[in-house]
Amino acid sequence: MDFATQLLKALGFIPAVVTGIEGLFGSRPGTDKKDAVMSFVQTALSMADAVANKDIVDQEKFKLGVGKLIDGAVECLNASAWAKEK
Numbered sequence: 001m002d003f004a005t006q007l008l009k010a011l012g013f014i015p016a017v018v019t020g021i022e023g024l025f026g027s028r029p030g031t032d033k034k035d036a037v038m039s040f041v042q043t044a045l046s047m048a049d050a051v052a053n054k055d056i057v058d059q060e061k062f063k064l065g066v067g068k069l070i071d072g073a074v075e076c077l078n079a080s081a082w083a084k085e086k
Contacts, residue, residue, distance in 0.1 A: 009045060014066075014073045017041060022077075030074075037070050038063070 014037070021036045042063070056062045 011069065013044070014041065014069055015077060017044075018070060018073045018077060034067070034070055034074075038067060041066055041070070 017037050017040050018033075021033050021040070025033045025036060
């Protein structure tokens, strides 16, 4: 699977994963929730396969980028109506 496909898959389901983790770990610190999202996303994307296929040549930078996507998704969700419903 090429890099663009990996990135688009991550973009597609990060908001849903963030929302689900928030529901499960709502009372825990944000860093714990982010770690849980990151773990789920990494597993779902099978990053090890992408690294083995040389599609992702710097796994650490890819992980940092996915972390930024998670932060952005959280910001967007917190600014939306769903955050105000509580």
